[in-house]
Amino acid sequence: MQRIGVFVCWCGTNIAGTVDVAAVSEALKSEPGVVFSTNYQYMCSQAGQDIIKDAVKEHNLTGIVVCSCSPRMHEATFRKTAAAAGLNPYMVEIANIREQCSWVHKDMLTGTEKAIILGKAAVAKVNLNTPLTPGESPVTKRALVIGGGIAGIQTALDIADAGFPVDIVEKNPTIGGKMAQLDKTFPTLDCAACILTPKMVDVAQHENIRIFSYSEVEEIGGFVGNFDVKIKKKARFVKEDICTGCGACVEKCPMKKIPNEFNLGMDNRRAVYIPFAQAVPKVATIDPSACNMLKSGKCGICSKVCTAGAIDYKQKDELIEEKYGAIVVATGFNPISMDKFDEFAYNQSRDVITSLEFERLTNAAGPTQGKLLRPSDLEHPHTIVFVQCVGSRCDACAEKGKEYCSKICCMYTAKHAMLVRDKYPDTEVYVFYIDVRTPGKNFDEFYRRAVEEYGVRYIKGMVGKITPEGDKLKVQASDLLADKQLHIDADLVVLAAAIEPDKTARPLATMLTASMDTNDFFTEAHPKLRPVESPTAGVFLSGTCQGPKDIPETVSQASAAAAKVIGLLVKDKLTGNPCIASPNELMCNGCSSCERVCPYGAITYIDKEFPQPDRTVAVRRVAQVNPAVCQGCGACTVACMSGAMDLRGFMSSQIIAEVDAICK
Amino acid sequence: MHKDNEKMKSEIIRRSGVNPSKCMRCGKCSGTCPAYDEMEYHPHQFVYMVESGDIEPLLSSESLYKCLSCFACVDRCPRGVEPAKLVEAVRLSVIRQQGANHLTANDIPEMLDPDLPQQAIVSAFRKYTK
Ligand SMILES: Cc1cc2nc3c(=O)[nH]c(=O)nc-3n(C[C@H](O)[C@H](O)[C@H](O)COP(=O)(O)OP(=O)(O)OC[C@H]3O[C@@H](n4cnc5c(N)ncnc54)[C@H](O)[C@@H]3O)c2cc1C
Numbered sequence: 072m073q074r075i076g077v078f079v080c081w082c083g084t085n086i087a088g089t090v091d092v093a094a095v096s097e098a099l100k101s102e103p104g105v106v107f108s109t110n111y112q113y114m115c116s117q118a119g120q121d122i123i124k125d126a127v128k129e130h131n132l133t134g135i136v137v138c139s140c141s142p143r144m145h146e147a148t149f150r151k152t153a154a155a156a157g158l159n160p161y162m163v164e165i166a167n168i169r170e171q172c173s174w175v176h177k178d179m180l181t182g183t184e185k186a187i188i189l190g191k192a193a194v195a196k197v198n199l200n201t202p203l204t205p206g207e208s209p210v211t212k213r214a215l216v217i218g219g220g221i222a223g224i225q226t227a228l229d230i231a232d233a234g235f236p237v238d239i240v241e242k243n244p245t246i247g248g249k250m251a252q253l254d255k256t257f258p259t260l261d262c263a264a265c266i267l268t269p270k271m272v273d274v275a276q277h278e279n280i281r282i283f284s285y286s287e288v289e290e291i292g293g294f295v296g297n298f299d300v301k302i303k304k305k306a307r308f309v310k311e312d313i314c315t316g317c318g319a320c321v322e323k324c325p326m327k328k329i330p331n332e333f334n335l336g337m338d339n340r341r342a343v344y345i346p347f348a349q350a351v352p353k354v355a356t357i358d359p360s361a362c363n364m365l366k367s368g369k370c371g372i373c374s375k376v377c378t379a380g381a382i383d384y385k386q387k388d389e390l391i392e393e394k395y396g397a398i399v400v401a402t403g404f405n406p407i408s409m410d411k412f413d414e415f416a417y418n419q420s421r422d423v424i425t426s427l428e429f430e431r432l433t434n435a436a437g438p439t440q441g442k443l444l445r446p447s448d449l450e451h452p453h454t455i456v457f458v459q460c461v462g463s464r465c466d467a468c469a470e471k472g473k474e475y476c477s478k479i480c481c482m483y484t485a486k487h488a489m490l491v492r493d494k495y496p497d498t499e500v501y502v503f504y505i506d507v508r509t510p511g512k513n514f515d516e517f518y519r520r521a522v523e524e525y526g527v528r529y530i531k532g533m534v535g536k537i538t539p540e541g542d543k544l545k546v547q548a549s550d551l552l553a554d555k556q557l558h559i560d561a562d563l564v565v566l567a568a569a570i571e572p573d574k575t576a577r578p579l580a581t582m583l584t585a586s587m588d589t590n591d592f593f594t595e596a597h598p599k600l601r602p603v604e605s606p607t608a609g610v611f612l613s614g615t616c617q618g619p620k621d622i623p624e625t626v627s628q629a630s631a632a633a634a635k636v637i638g639l640l641v642k643d644k645l646t647g648n649p650c651i652a653s654p655n656e657l658m659c660n661g662c663s664s665c666e667r668v669c670p671y672g673a674i675t676y677i678d679k680e681f682p683q684p685d686r687t688v689a690v691r692r693v694a695q696v697n698p699a700v701c702q703g704c705g706a707c708t709v710a711c712m713s714g715a716m717d718l719r720g721f722m723s724s725q726i727i728a729e730v731d732a733i734c735k
Numbered sequence: 736m737h738k739d740n741e742k743m744k745s746e747i748i749r750r751s752g753v754n755p756s757k758c759m760r761c762g763k764c765s766g767t768c769p770a771y772d773e774m775e776y777h778p779h780q781f782v783y784m785v786e787s788g789d790i791e792p793l794l795s796s797e798s799l800y801k802c803l804s805c806f807a808c809v810d811r812c813p814r815g816v817e818p819a820k821l822v823e824a825v826r827l828s829v830i831r832q833q834g835a836n837h838l839t840a841n842d843i844p845e846m847l848d849p850d851l852p853q854q855a856i857v858s859a860f861r862k863y864t865k
């Protein structure tokens with residue numbers, strides 16, 4: 072039998088104003104197991120806590136019920152008090168007689184009656200409480216960052232600067248992501264390469280960072296503090312440690328007509344290539360689908376010209392196995408495909424381009440060396456139409472567009488329009504918009520500058536259709552404020568395509584058991600208060616893989632994710648929450664119901680031997696809960712049809728006892 | 736909104752199956768409409784006027800018959816509003832009031848002209864019968 076002490080708090084007048092606290096402590100005195108009951112003005116104060124500690128000693132208490140505010144507020148406080156008095160902290164229960172009672176009732180009689188009932192329920196539960204001890208697990212002091220865009224780069228640098236080793240896995244031959252493809256960046260118009268490439272070099276030179284480029288994550292096992300990850304380093308047919316990045320091979324490769332991904336197919340690269348001059352790592356990669364030597368064994372020129380001897384046609388994919396304490400997802404975004412938007416003639420005319428293609432067209436390292444020339448005939452365009460919200464805010468058909476606002480396109484379109492007018496003042500520039508959304512520091516001022524100082528013509532309305540005719544693009548659009556349908560003969564049309572998460576994010580989320588929303592953006596643990604953590608312990612989110620963001624926001628989130636990772640890696644051991652699920656193996660029939668509902672992937676099954684009454688041994692499949700992964704949500708206890716799964720600290724018997732006490 | 740307007744609005748909405756409050760006023764429908772210059776009220780205005788219960792002026796507008804029923808606006812509206820169906824529903828309430836079809840299948844052979852696109856006949860049926 073427990074020896075329970077009851078402590079009723081007044082919370083000043085917060086509780087005592089509507090609940091007769093003396094009556095409550097008096098009524099609970101006669102509940103089973105209660106040996107002591109009292110009330111006090113502020114139970115959480117030092118004096119209040121001393122009352123509890125003294126009572127534990129004086130009355131040999133084995134359990135404590137505090138009738139006070141919400142357990143969210145002071146459960147931790149009173150557990151510490153109990154521990155200080157030598158009790159197991161999990162022998163404390165809180166009856167919430169403030170938020171759920173005094174604050175919602177006006178009448179003293181009903182308030183008091185309800186407080187007594189809540190107190191009885193807590194007493195009934197403590198009678199069944201058992202001491203619980205949280206488990207401990209060690210922490211591997213190394214982090215994995217998946218994706219090497221600006222998000223992954225910033226997160227890796229911050230973690231590495233704090234002294235922890237970090238590995239970046241990037242699926243492309245170089246890190247840098249989309250930012251490496253941009254020309255100038257809003258709102259300050261500094262050149263993207265000038266601010267990004269020094270960071271890429273920092274990554275390459277950091278003693279705590281390893282880059283696995285041209286690599287993908289194959290398999291993820293384990294749990295927070297102890298992830299086991301298999302990384303596939305794809306064969307690039309060039310020895311990374313020997314290649315000096317001189318480019319001799321690239322120059323001599325006879326396969327010259329391979330669409331260049333980095334310039335979005337607007338020019339060509341060779342079969343052996345270095346994506347751009349500042350690539351990190353700066354090593355060549357041979358594209359096996361284009362190389363003659365790899366396809367038919369005929370050529371081998373690059374190997375002959377490479378003085379370092381770095382070419383290796385026999386190179387194989389390599390599998391790397393490594394342990395990590397924390398994983399950061401930074402897989403970024405891509406513009407959506409324009410294939411379904413026939414009305415904008417993207418597939419009919421090379422002069423209808425996306426905004427990312429426009430970035431390459433104005434970039435000094437791009438296919439036109441930064442001269443704004445339209446792709447079809449390399450003429451300077453005199454009339455340019457920008458169309459915002461192409462495929463964003465689109466509710467009509469999920470295959471075509473996205474329901475959300477892509478957030479960055481209003482600003483980059485203002486940037487593009489402004490840059491054109493600045494460099495080529497003879498160009499007419501129209502921007503068709505539904506709304507101009509420019510919240511952000513110096514953002515609206517930036518957009519207004521495009522209109523007021525650079526003379527960009529912003530038109531409220533949407534383009535309805537574009538028809539290529541001769542060397543013109545006939546743009547038909549509405550001007551809602553003038554109540555007119557406009558017809559513009561344009562030389563170049565730029566579509567601000569919606570953005571979506573990288574297609575590899577979904578399979579990665581499955582490997583991580585991390586949750587995603589219906590648009591395949593990773594879900595945060597709490598949309599306001601835990602924005603950089605995934606609900607899966609030890610998995611963190613950085614950059615646009617979590618939602619549309621510009622660079623300033625991406626970098627802030629990247630550093631925030633790093634701070635969370637550092638907070639995890641500095642710990643030598645992780646103390647778990649002891650209130651976790653545990654199966655009764657004798658009742659479990661291995662049906663897998665619990666595994667299917669567990670959002671954290673905490674449940675596995677083993678074949679276990681059970682001695683039988685006739686001295687034989689039977690082997691049965693039974694559930695096992697990984698204490699480091701289980702978050703104690705209780706979903707499995709509800710799903711288990713055999714009643715084998717129970718949640719420690721919230722056993723079914725305890726809950727039933729509470730309900731019984733309330734209904735008595 | 737006035738009671739009569741409220742009633743007319745819900746009637747049009749019921750008949751067309753369109754939810755005008757999904758419209759985000761982008762104007763893509765009017766940007767795409769081939770009959771724009773012929774119409775007094777343009778597709779996005781139809782949507783807005785039905786939403787605000789301002790249906791009276793639409794009933795007597797030529798626009799009802801200028802719409803080609805080409806459904807370009809339906810195809811391209813990013814919010815799936817289907818403006819042409821609203822135009823049609825308003826038109827039907829006028830035609831039905833007069834209690835007669837303006838066109839029967841028997842009238843067709845006489846009107847046939849090799850230059851007339853098939854779609855025009857189909858849309859004429861949409862517009863003048865029910
Ligand atoms: C046209 C255009 C103009 C823009 N202009 C500006 C501007 O002026 N100012 C501004 O602030 N922002 C601008 N932005 C936004 C900016 O590009 C993004 O905010 C930024 O690039 C997001 O960085 P990220 O690291 O989250 O994603 P990304 O840049 O997409 O990087 C993700 C990286 O992860 C890699 N990856 C993806 N999946 C995997 C995987 N499974 N395994 C391994 N690696 C993977 C990718 O290859 C990529 O390298 C612009 C965007 C566009 C489209």
Ligand code: SF4
Nearest residue numbers: 324362363364370373
């Ligand atoms: S071996 Fe392949 S990559 Fe090298 S030069 Fe020949 S085609 Fe190009």
Ligand code: SF4
Nearest residue numbers: 460463476477480481
């Ligand atoms: S940011 Fe602007 S252009 Fe992009 S989807 Fe949102 S409103 Fe449209």
Ligand code: SF4
Nearest residue numbers: 768802803805806808
């Ligand atoms: S259906 Fe009517 S309103 Fe719609 S685009 Fe065609 S002509 Fe215009």
Ligand code: SF4
Nearest residue numbers: 758759761762764812
């Ligand atoms: S296209 Fe659709 S959303 Fe846009 S104004 Fe027309 S009805 Fe409204």
